[in-house]
Amino acid sequence: MEFPNLDTLQSFLSRWLEQHGHDVYCQVPVPSGRKVDILTQDYVIRCAHTLYQDTLQAAADDLQIQRGHFPDQKPVIAGLTPDQQWDTAYAMAEQLKGSGIEVWFIDQMPPFVGYYSRLAKQGGPEVAAPRRKAPWGGCLLSTGVAAILGLSFWLAFNILERYELQVATNTQDERAWERLHSAVEQWDINNAQLALEQLSSSRNACVSRFADQFSEALNQNGAEGFRDINPIKRTLNQQDRCRLEIQPYDFSP
Structure with a gap:
């Protein structure tokens, strides 16, 4: 580079x-x-x-x-x-x-x-x-104005920034879930893995654990691993008190 x-x-x-x-x-x-x-x-x-x-x-x-x-x-x-x-x-x-x-x-x-x-x-x-x-x-702010307003600007921006960051995180998780479910319906391993890669970095521990386990199932079993999507969710819901939504498929009710 x-x-x-x-x-x-x-x-x-x-x-x-x-x-x-x-x-x-x-x-x-x-x-x-x-x-x-x-x-x-x-x-x-x-x-x-x-x-x-x-x-x-x-x-x-x-x-x-x-x-x-x-x-x-x-x-x-x-x-x-x-x-x-x-x-x-x-x-x-x-x-x-x-x-x-x-x-x-x-x-x-x-x-x-x-x-x-x-x-x-x-x-x-x-x-x-x-x-x-x-x-x-x-x-470009004059030195005097910057000194007076700098901290106030930062505080206001930081409050807005934190709110936007949380909303952005939630929105990204939602998009990743949509992409994953679409890939699962089509047994599309490549797009499923891309969605799981994003979900694995979620701040929601249940979501990241699911992503890691489902990704491993696909790596080990290929397309047959898609059948494990709901069993993995159910296990996490039961053992770790997660609230992962169960979306039934013909191959994995």
Whole structure:
């Protein structure tokens, strides 16, 4: 992968997230005076062009400050693998994982590599900026006005943001369920697995457990695994007190 600058890398990552069901916000201010590079309903992301050891440490320090404002989002550092000292970068990433911070070496992760390849065939990895940004993004405020209004703007935006993130999550789960049920009716394993991949990251523990178990059934049994959809739901409803809707099919009443 090659990106001419950090902005291009951020745009690439933002567009990938959007295409995988995330509502993406860029350069979101926080009371500390810093900004979150990318915010979604699931992630608060600090981007760096190349993830050297010292770069990872600096990004982790920033995230430790910012994560208190976004307790529902997973902190992530994203960027490219360095050509040199990559082993120390990987070791640092493992240490950060223990503190709850994920590190995405996007040039080593198949979903991003595949997306980059598709963009390259279309003429390059340059992509348009995400459609949603912080309400005052791009506006120039005088230093005095910014100092007076910054915290009030952030508080109002944060309340609205959290509401929108919850609604977005619920809506995405609903779309994934619709896609899954349509795929099950047609015994379409590919689309079923795509829907299950999204459901597996649901904040609803019952939904994510169902997605993991049903995906495993399809992996092990192929199309015959579709017959397990309702037995899996019933077991989770009985054992874990879940409330998964049972939608009968001819092959799985």
